[in-house]
Amino acid sequence: MVKYIDEFRNPNIAKSLSQKIHEIMPDSKINLMEICGGHTITIFKYGIKKLLPQNLNLISGPGCPVCVTDNSFIDSAIELSHLQNVIICSFGDMLRVPGSHSSLINEKSKQSDIRICYSPMDAIEIAKNNKNMEIIFLGIGFETTVPLIASSIISAKSEGLKNFSVLSGHKTMPNAMKALLDSEDIRLDGFICPGHVSAITGLDLYKIIAEKYKIPCVVSGFEPIDMLESIYMLVKQIKENISTVQNQYTRVVRNQGNQKAIEIMNRVFEPVDAEWRGLGIIPGSGLKIKSEFQQFDANQKFDIPLIEKKENPGCICGNIMRGINTPLDCKLFKKICTPQSPQGACMVSDEGTCATYFKYSL
């Protein structure tokens, strides 16, 4: 496996792809957006920008699940953690995200029972072993994680578990891309589309972007050679004035996606309007648990008080997620906002744009 990975980090191939990009690069400025936080990490971790023409600009998009989660979701999770006999289960990253007044990690250090899980199936185990407690799993993430959480709900139902529920903050990708293009805040010339989301969804969902908005889309893998090749494919489309959906990540992504995973997802979840940090409410961009499974929907099961939402006025995470600003434009960046003391969500997750800038750039 390791030898296989090394082929995707081969310096000679990297150099030759870099040359090819330079050769076909038009004189005008090109803005490409990488949607996925995993791609942002690869770009910085391998120093890919240094191999690209100066007029080729890479913009980080809203593809880090922790970062796009709105304050109101954190506030609700904190309120739930204050209830008697409740155990909150969450992916680790969520704990440090600041909400309006506190973070889950702060509440954990007080008295709330909040546990880190690597999979919703761990939460199911906790539910089985703690029958007198209510176990609430914080469901976040895109199409990549949704099938897993859907199957945990299905197995909870088939096993007759009564003390397990999910607070769904799930988001889906294509409507957010459309919202970005509709807002016209920035001019985008191409999308580097998320590899793992596409492994589930397939390529069809990007068709509207390529056909209606005329923006080229390339689904990319996560190794440096993958990304350089994807960038080459995008620049080539732009140069030839065409816009189609192409799949660079053929070793993982099938054009039709993973039908089984889509089926599981659709069995449990249905689209709903969702609030994104920085992007506001985007119609049909979230997922809610269907009524057939409503006993596992924490929103239905518990009466969650509404908290007035508050954000740090200096934090520009929203603009960063829309690609309007970079972390270097933020007054808080590296001063009071650091990975040890994050003021905004983009500094929390490893995939967050601010955390990546902090970790890898000079």
Place this chain on the structure above:
Amino acid sequence: MDNKITKAHGSGGIFSHNLIKEVFLKYFDNPILNQLRDAALLNQINGKLCFATDSHVIRPLFFPGGDIGKLAVAGTVNDLAVCGAKPLYLSCGFIIEEGFPISDLEKIVASMQKTAQDAGVNIVTGDTKVVEKGNADGIYINTAGVGKIPDNISLAENTITPGDRIIISGTIGDHEAAIICAREEFKITGNISSDCNIVNSLTEKLVKNVPGLRIMRDPTRGGLATILNEFADKQNFGLRIYEDKIPIKNSVRGLCEPMGFDPLYMANEGKIVIIVSNNDADKALAIMKDHKIGKDAKIIGEVIEEPKSRVLLKTQIGSDRILDMLTGEMLPRIC
């Protein structure tokens, strides 16, 4: 003796005495400890002393390549060794959870003694406390140690100059990777052994034979990347290392790639990283390669003028990027 630790074993009474006699003295046996005073009376030591302490809370207690006992002795021995000292005496303090199997305690104590003997140190004083069931996770061990630094040796960051070389004594990330495999929650089976080991015989050879030796550290928690940043922090130089020169076992990479762990930030428990003058680099490397814990040693980078106080990584595809300290924690309870 009953087969479980009870509160009575920490009471100071007859059960404590029996535990000391039947477990601790049986293994640690040495004239200073055997006096069983409230404090160890040490022989006179001339010269500059070095003093270190280290607490160990690792889970699981037994793992491929080591156990909490070996780790607890090696931890303090290595802290003394990388300061250039010859370790001499150790203390150990146990905090044990009620109900802990005495057979496991005996295994741990035997392992401590074997490691201490290999390192040429004596465990000369100790303490045991027992806490109620549920108030600790099995056993925690603190060790402290004293060592002597040879005359005319002073290893420090301010002796480092541009052009010096950076050497690592072997493959990185082995310890933390072994712990990840040993932890049930990850449900991973892997054939990775911790590098948990004492380094003092290697450091003593380097101190004696390499006049251009500037500094040594053991890259434990936070890994190689964090130690290099500590070297460079607030200094008038920077460091550059080369990704393709850093020795990493294929088994460790094979674990890290899909899990998203970065070996550069992963803990090692039997490695040293040194900075040495360019002239003496080959000599230091040869000494390492000749030693059983340094067979995979490699020169991985050099000291540079700019950017000051920063660590650069020349990536596999040939670009420079910043290599920062570990922020947060990768995996809790690894040592």
